[in-house]
Amino acid sequence: MACRRGARDLPVGSRFVRLRAAGGHAMIVAVIVSAALSVLVLVLALVLPAITSPTVPFGVRVPAGHAHDPAVTQQTRLYRRRVLAGGIAAAGGCVALFGVTGETVLLPVSVLVLLGLWYGCFFLANHEIRAAKAAGGWYEGLRQRITVDTGLRTDPPRFPWLWLTPALVITVATVVVGVILYPSMPAVLPVHHGAHGSPDRQAAKSVGTAFSLVFVQIGMTALLGGIATAIVHRSRPDIDPAHPRSSARWHRRYMALAAKTLLGLVAMIDLGMLGSSLLMWTGTVTSWAPLVVVLPILAAVVVAIVVLARNNRVRDEEEPDTGLTHRDDDKYWRGGLFYVNRDDHALMVPRRFGVGWTLNFGNPRAAMLLAAVAALIGLVITLRFTG
Template sequence: MQTSTTTLMLILSTFIPVFGIILAATPYLTPTSECFAVTIPTAQSHDHTLATYRRLYCGIMVACTAAMTAACVAAACLDPTHAFLACFIVGMLALIILGYILMLVFRAKVQHIKQERGWQAQRQRSAAIIGPDCHVPHPISMRWNLLYVPVFAVTLAIGYAGYQRMPEHIPLQVNLNSETTRTMARSLMAIWLPLLVFGLLAAVLIFTQYVITHSKKDVDANDPESSAYAYGLYARAWSVFTLVAGLIVCMLAPIMELSFTGAVSPRQAMIIVFGVLILVIGGSATLSIALGQNGSKVRITQRGDMDMPSDDDAHWKLDVFYANHDDASVFVPKRFGIEWTVNIARPATWALLVVAAALTIGVVVAVTMLA
């Protein structure tokens, strides 16, 4: 039992280097018009000083990732039940915090260079690709999310069909040794627990699809056709991945029901969960590195211009918060990282945040009551 638990923890330890590598590579995944979330002339993207900053950021993150990975592997071998979890959680949080702090440090340095060398947009220009002759990829239709319906229908069917096989006290939580640490009383409402948990996750992923579909497009006015095609390919690839990954993860809902009935043991369920996590995280890492931020790695042309068509640095606060009253977009691509964010200056953003918070609280309360 101890050996198999250690093996599972060693597998879980691989999440840290994968996550750390993505963070370390982020400065190299951004478009040539940006450096540490600062708009720069594309002709200066390979500037010696900027290249040095990227190497420093990457080197520090790789070194810290290696240290955190080694610590987790040691903890998995020495005490996989307690020390490993603490080390794993601390390691992941440390990488996130360190990556963000380093980004802010180098962002300030790039801003100083930008001001010192006088890099600024002489005028604000934008571009859009429209018309029937425009062969730009688009995200997949939102109708594909109806595929979640049969997954959850099967989940409920398994729950009701196997209800009589469920024990009086259903195992709800197990430790790394597959020992039950929390149970819930058998009831018809317990059948709906997996649906609530994974239904919330599906709602988040469907909303992510909506964000990708309705986000502001990242089009370079100096190279509109190539940048529009690259961003379209980027958005389509992530919309497909979000759907496929969501369906794979939500297949854990019927697995959860099967574990309630005893058809799947806690250890088997744990192995399946780890397998799904590895598949999703590995796929996300591969797609991030292959496409780059906003499709920067698949652009056919990369023009090196000193002319900056636009500069919205003033609207980005700490690289996380985008606030622009003059921008009608609610969703926009992030400046540093493979994600999208919101325009906090739009009233619709706050309405969405309130709805999301209410939905999350409602599901958490419902799950708590059931458990």
């Protein structure tokens, strides 16, 4: 308290210098975080064609014999050129506007622009490959089949419960620390920080205010833990009819790896939420706080992407080719990214472009999961940004 009174007693000029210094630090933090996110998005967009299955280039199902068709090769080159040129232009434009206006909100905008650019380049490649596939009759005369792993019902893979332990321990520890610190917390808590790193919204101490991030943390742990469970027990493997045994074995290993990776990411997110709660509970105000909280989570995201990307393709186990091919199921993929099939009871299916899984938006349970996400976002807005 003595430090705070001393800060208020400083001359106006000294307080102005401090505020300017804090603002400069906040801008540096915003630049670092936004640059890291932009680089991550750009690099991921460039490497995804190399780690996606060759039989679904840019979300288009093609026979193995056409995986390296000149049309696919050409669109891959054009996609990378467009992403690289557009990404550099978008980032440069946002940085230039930031330099002129000084508005830090323009830096995160560059990430959103990159995501939009990414999908635009993907959609162009998807459209051109679909056109080449239709014009060339790539599926004419081929034996199309759907292959399933019946053992998933009789002998399902085990859920890695041990990997959920760190997230649960961190969440429980956050609750315990909050309960212990609650009597000594400041009477007024910062609930939002402005662009310059200083609190611009405060609220009187209460259980709802003090534990707002804890409630979000609990909801996030439950939601992502549920998604990890759905990956193992409610997802449909995309088994290759040409190599069914090796493909089924790989999918089992990949499902377990994906669940472990997601649970590890949950633990890092919970750790970041614990750090944010401690800053609020102790009344700590520093412009470098976002780096302390965000960078570990960002590093965990990078590790998760690298782990999944390295294992994203079925390994060749020299299984004899059955002569069968995947069914041409492009009609169920809207825009090459969104799967909508009411006849498929699976909640989640492997992504066509990228790593991991995506929802089957034709399954009613997908709406329930999206509602849970919307509720969590609503909880963040209600508890964190109002009051």
